[in-house]
Amino acid sequence: MRFPVLRATWTTQTFLHWPYPPGRVQELLPRGLTVQRYEGAAWVSLTPFVMAGARGPGARARLPGLATFPETNLRTYVRGPDGRDGLWFFSLEVTWRPMLAARALGVPYRLGRLQVTRGGDRVRYTGARSGGFPWYRLTVRPGAPITPSARDVWLTGRWRAYSRRLGVCWRVPVHHEPWTLRRATVETLEETLTVAAGLPPPSDEPVVHFSSGVGCARLGVFRPCLPRRPTG
Template sequence: MVAYGAEQRVRVPALQAGWLRQTFVHWPYPPDEVQVLLPEELIVDEYEGAAWVGLTPFVMADVRPPGVPALVPGLPTFAETNLRTYVRHRNGRDGLWFLSIEVAWPLMLAARAVGAPYNPGTLSVSVNGDAVSYTGSRWGGEVSYRLVVRPGEPISPTERDVWLTSRWRAYTRRLGMLWETPVEHEPWPLSRAAVDVLDETLTTAAGLPAPTAEPLVHFSQGVRHVRLGVSRPCVPTPGLYGE
């Protein structure tokens, strides 16, 4: 079972931030349609026989190096949107695999050094009454999204809610190696959410069929104490690949 709280302490973070006004939009997919997009070391993590792909726009707030408090004026705050799926390493450790990451702050592109699939673009997050709107367009204009949601009442997370939202490491691949990045933050406070508008081309740009099922949607005001650890190469486990 996926843990609701962080599975490890990130004692020396590479980066600290808050993840605010985050919406989770999830679609089920046949596992084989997702597996072909993964490196050989990772296998699709399934829930109720399906792979799940999540569109998760949010505000990346007060981005700073370790030791710098969030109250320092002028810290970068910008919109980011992830398209992600859920995986397990063949050693059993679960995590995220990012199919794409859209970002409005070009300095985040430095994470491409460990294979994070960042794409620069024009993104925005806005609040109008009880609606939260997210828009984004990748530079070049061929990939875009628009999402408008209305957050509802807070919920006590079910097992499926936890499985879809709470992951404590991300995998990337670069230079022939699989990398693992740990993350620590407080548990997500989740609410129901209704979708008013949803148009996106991120899924097809990533190599997936366009979603056909109705999405599952959650909203969170966010977590303010995110600690991203240093990315490190995954050490191959003897015998996993016929060694």
């Protein structure tokens, strides 16, 4: 990626993944995106984390005053009109107002009240959108490192995201090192993010991962996503 528009370190990240009927997820997607399946199911993931040292083009990593803030997103896995796989975000909550600039390209950032705290061997996340709904409370206890299975890689490894604005589908590339994943046990979980997105509450226990984070995450330039031309 020659010209990243945002660099940051993503830390203290928990992934909760739930299977859903593909049709229920597809009906919430904009035209041009197709829900992806794994083991016959669509998957929706809640991922709270901390974005550290966020900076724009040309800023150095050690400059004082770089932004560090919590973020929470609810996402699903899609194939774009260009035939590539990526993420579609139902919601993204942040506490740092400059991130709202991405709404101009259809990225659904909203301001929220978010906290990430560590105590002993537990990590606690709380969040609510401005106005109080939706909200969530999550406590996890990270465990031992794992060797990722094919499903683990599929659920956590995505290198682009899609948005839609003014009838145009946009694609943004995402680069970072592979996640180092650990097992995790959920001790507390209450959330209304799925319902706010138009989904039924999850009926299955989540697949859970924890990662201490990845360094040098980079987001590239948004580009219009054109349909793939047929071959032959």
